[in-house]
Amino acid sequence: MTLLPLAILLCVTFVCASQPSLNGTCVPSLDISDSPSRSDTRTLWDILWSCAATLFACAWTAIHPNIPGMKEGKLTITSRRLLIMVMALIAPELMITWAARQFFSARAAAKEFNDEFGSQHAQAHGDHGDIAESTATLLREISELDERSTPKAAVRNFREWTMAHGFFAWMGGFMLNVDDKPRATLDPDELLDFVRKGSMDMPIITEAEIEDRSKGDGLSKGIAILQLVWFVLQLIARYAQNLPITLLEIDTLAVSALTCITYCLWWKKPKNVGCPYTVHWKTTASPPSNLAYDESNITHALGCDCFPYFTYLTYPITSLMGFEVTISPRAARSHRVPSLGGYGGYHDVIILLIGCFCGIVFGGIHCLGWNFLFHRQTEQLLWRTASLMIICSPVPILLCSGFFMSGIDDSSSALIFIIKISLGIASVISALIYIAARVTIIVLMILSLQSLPSGIYDTVAWTNFFPHV
Structure with a gap:
């Protein structure tokens, strides 16, 4: 029974695209071919370009990757950063948990050195x-x-x-x-x-x-901030003048809002550093052993366990959430930290709360499309359901993690064992439901562009906000 919402979301989403319009549920709409070209209106391409530019500016500027490995080419470095940016667009709340872990780890490291030597x-x-x-x-x-x-x-x-x-x-x-x-x-x-x-x-x-050493500059940051501010002002102005907003713009607002949180957490993190600072081992001391990122100590790596493909799929989630950072042989050979690692175990409860809260906010922003004029009533129901599921999905994960972090360890108790198994299953199901809801949101956004409500191409009359004769 717990898998029923997941099945409904996946099945109805793809079925609704092929269904004819329901009687009484059609709304006045404009197809892509009806996109106007007058100077006082906007086109579909204007909407797409505005959202794409905002997403790229926010995500690309917010991403602060770890230092690349030795002798890695520009193509490898750029490809890795693009993959991280794609993950930031798909699951921005996971990027927030990663940035929060690095933030608390950086603060703890600075405090430890200052307390030791300062x-x-x-x-x-x-x-x-x-x-x-x-x-x-x-x-x-x-x-x-x-x-x-x-x-x-x-x-x-x-x-x-x-x-x-x-x-x-x-x-x-x-x-x-x-x-x-x-x-x-x-x-x-x-x-x-x-x-x-x-x-x-x-x-x-x-x-x-x-x-x-950092290659972050004020110009790129300023451009990204201006693009985001202009995008938000347009949405506020359209809402004030009762002009409809596309689902794509709502999703762009949600992703950009969470990306800004990531950007704030990484404000002091150096960006695009090309090479590390070299420290030398004294010849009078014995060579070190059991280093965290030493190639000779990497015994567990991607593709070396019993479920290599499952590890490939899950290691981004487990690394970003801090469950386990997998050190690949490639990272060890390149003398670099894992691409999605670079943090310690600090303030797990606070980070979990931050991640779950951001997931709830992410779903709450999508609720702005609650009364959007969908072409079919089924699509409207799916959007509302998916938004609510995104809001509710972090709750079981929060309860499960809180229970495991509470320190309760009584393996002899059958009740505790049953509770752990139940919470673990609930967390996995919640994660699957969240993924299904996120896919549903993306599919509905694409479908909505085929037939947009009337008035979607009208531009904001900015002169109405200023007194004039």
Whole structure:
């Protein structure tokens, strides 16, 4: 019975396209061939171009990929970014969970380094501030600290870490070289541990240097923001003047709204960094082992388990949601972090709440098409049902994850075991229903372009918003 809504959505969506119009449900509409060409109206291509430009500007600008691997070509890098952008357009709430995980991970990394070395650095300078003014002899003694004492050297060379440093570290910003050969990318925990033990020197890189490596510029950001603002103003103006809005514009508004949240979470993340910062392993220390992104330690990879094709299909979802980040052999050989990874396990409950809330908002925005003049009543019913299912689908997932994160672990209890199985099945079904509802929304958008309501091509009379004679 729980699979009934899923079957209804999939079957009726594709059947309704071939059904004739129901009696009494047709509305005055315009076909694509009836698209006007007067100067005071807009055409179908104007609508398509406006939505495509807004989606591309928001998604392309918001995506901040991790640092690519060594010797990877521009085609590979661009293709990977395009795939991430497509995922952002299809499932923007998953991109928000990824960005939120990186945000909290970057903040935690900056705090850990500042707590470890920042207070000692401030104390060292505070203890000797007066001596520097009174005697040059003691100043030289302070400046000539014992180089063999790595913790002291780390404290002396430390510069305060910011969010940019945290993002840079998690996205693969520090490459470990052993005997002048690249070994693996270090995550912040490994970097902190090696510096603390004196196996390497503290990397000295300022926030300005990190921003200099970033290729994000204010012009592209400004253009994207202006395009989005203009798109939203047009929708508000059309609503104020009782002009109809297409379903494509509603979906564009929903995707753009969630993409802006992703953009805010990644505001301090460097964009399109081409190469990492090299840190060198000291020859006096034994070579490291069991590195997170070391090729020799990759024992589980895509295509190496019993269900390779299933892993290929599910690893983007599991990685973005933080369940499990799969490190492929290709990523390990290229000395880079996974394309959809680059974060730690911080604030899982908060991130889950953020993702579910964004999914509810995404469905709520689609409810703006509740009274859209569909060509068939069946299509209107499907749109309303799909919008409500998108709103309700995150709830079972939230309950399931909350139960597993509550710390309840009583394998001997049959009731707890039944609850876990039931919640797990409910979460899988909810995910399938969400996917079906999202596909339904996309199909209905395409079908709606075949016959649009009258008035859809009328442009906004901007002069009505300003007093004039």
